[in-house]
Amino acid sequence: MRKILIHNETITKAGVKRLFQIVLPKNTLVCNGILIEATKTTLPTENQFIGKNRYCGWVTLQIPNERDVFFSELIPFFSSELQTYRPTLSVGLDEQKPWWFSGTKREFFSVSVPTKSMLIEGYYEDHAIGTNYPYQVRIYLEIESE
Secondary structure, three states: OEEEEEEEEEEOOOOOEEEEEEEOOOOEEEEEEEEEEEEEOOOOOOOOOOHHHHEEEEEEEEEOOOOEEEEEEEEEEOOOHHHHOOOOOOOOOOOOOOOOOOOOOOOOEEEEEEOOOOEEEEEEEEOOOOOOOOEEEEEEEEEEEO
């Protein structure tokens, strides 16, 4: 059975280094995909998300028994986050009617990591420039279980 686990880390200060653990269900067989995104929790300014400001930090994931890194990536801020702070003045857009969000489909980075233990260790190091605080880093793990 396919499941998706979500782990959140809130970053509030510049240069933060965080160690964290993600607990997997006992019947987990393999981790098939990873998707990581960073989203701001405050209104963005004009200079944010341009050039080097697009990136917030590095995430590294590993299995504790083997001490082998299976994923490491520089994480950008999620670009559609800018759209959520603009007022929407469309006719007929409300909670009762279906509506669509335009953009590209988010896809999992494909990995095949057999899970011998029920933990995945992670390390996050903040590299955001300017006043990009606070923000959240979300780690989505696509797992296969019995």
